[in-house]
Amino acid sequence: MRDRPIGLMISGSGRSGTTILSILLSQGENVVNIGQLRDVWVGWARDVPCTCGKSLTTCEFWGGIRAEAFPGQTAEEADRIDAGRRAFMTEAAGLRDWNAPDTLAHLAQAHPGFLAALASLLKTLVSRTGARVLVDSSKSPEFALACHLTGVADLYVLNLIRDPRAVACSWAKRKPRSINQRLDAWGQRQRRLTGWQAADGLHHRSLRYEDFTDTPQQTLSKVLDWVGEDLPSGVFETDRKARVSWARQHLFPPSNEKVLAELRTEVEVRAPSDWRAARHWPLHLKALMRSFPQGPAYVLGLDSPDRRLKS
Numbered sequence: 210m211r212d213r214p215i216g217l218m219i220s221g222s223g224r225s226g227t228t229i230l231s232i233l234l235s236q237g238e239n240v241v242n243i244g245q246l247r248d249v250w251v252g253w254a255r256d257v258p259c260t261c262g263k264s265l266t267t268c269e270f271w272g273g274i275r276a277e278a279f280p281g282q283t284a285e286e287a288d289r290i291d292a293g294r295r296a297f298m299t300e301a302a303g304l305r306d307w308n309a310p311d312t313l314a315h316l317a318q319a320h321p322g323f324l325a326a327l328a329s330l331l332k333t334l335v336s337r338t339g340a341r342v343l344v345d346s347s348k349s350p351e352f353a354l355a356c357h358l359t360g361v362a363d364l365y366v367l368n369l370i371r372d373p374r375a376v377a378c379s380w381a382k383r384k385p386r387s388i389n390q391r392l393d394a395w396g397q398r399q400r401r402l403t404g405w406q407a408a409d410g411l412h413h414r415s416l417r418y419e420d421f422t423d424t425p426q427q428t429l430s431k432v433l434d435w436v437g438e439d440l441p442s443g444v445f446e447t448d449r450k451a452r453v454s455w456a457r458q459h460l461f462p463p464s465n466e467k468v469l470a471e472l473r474t475e476v477e478v479r480a481p482s483d484w485r486a487a488r489h490w491p492l493h494l495k496a497l498m499r500s501f502p503q504g505p506a507y508v509l510g511l512d513s514p515d516r517r518l519k520s
């Protein structure tokens with residue numbers, strides 16, 4: 210019998226389909242989608258909209274979690290915890306080795322307030338939902354590390370990787386000025402995730418975005434099987450077409466704004482191919498150079514195949 214719940218942390222870069230993956234993974238009873246949990250304190254402080262139609266403080270799900278985990282919390286107090294969260298992530302990002310026990314002990318001692326707040330939040334999520342698996346799509350390895358340090362859940366870190374050339378083209382459409390920064394982040398996250406080793410209560414697998422879009426149903430089954438769950442029957446109508454229920458979803462910004470705006474109940478998973486057009490070659494070249502060596506290794510299929518999700 211498992212004594213701790215599972216935190217399935219989707220890590221990786223933006224523009225990689227993490228929001229839709231988290232929704233598809235959490236259609237069964239035992240699995241609850243907690244969105245980009247790292248942004249929940251800011252969400253409460255700003256009272257951002259929830260996909261259920263209410264706001265994050267009045268929503269039955271997140272409002273209830275807040276009332277129990279942080280009774281009487283004001284917007285200023287939520288902002289203070291978020292400042293602690295950012296301080297933790299900045300310090301963690303600057304540390305070379307996350308496998309060294311001294312480093313982890315130092316981090317835990319340096320950020321007791323934030324880690325206690327996170328532990329309380331995770332415990333409340335588990336007790337109120339009764340979930341066996343919580344799916345988080347915060348994407349940052351630093352936030353996954355913080356969750357690991359709380360000891361509340363066994364962490365399953367899923368490194369969702371997408372071709373850096375496709376990521377660059379996607380950012381070029383949305384935030385062209387941030388491409389360099391985003392590509393640097395792509396490389397940093399890959400270096401971090403490949404250097405962070407499995408330890409007690411910490412499991413790692415990588416998933417190629419292209420495998421997800423090629424065989425979505427099989428890929429989702431594999432991810433769920435990894436955490437001991439089955440893909441509920443009826444979610445997929447065909448290999449690519451899924452029927453999505455929003456009844457148990459309470460997602461909030463900054464999760465993918467298009468997904469949140471459309472609330473589609475029929476989802477067809479397809480790989481966008483427009484980024485492959487030859488005219489994008491300068492951007493492709495830049496993406497490969499800035500993400501070197503992980504980016505080119507990924508494109509050539511040389512990225513730690515032993516860590517990939519297996520069937």
Ligand SMILES: [Zn+2]
Pocket residue numbers: 259260261262263268269270271458459460
């Ligand atoms: Zn809601």
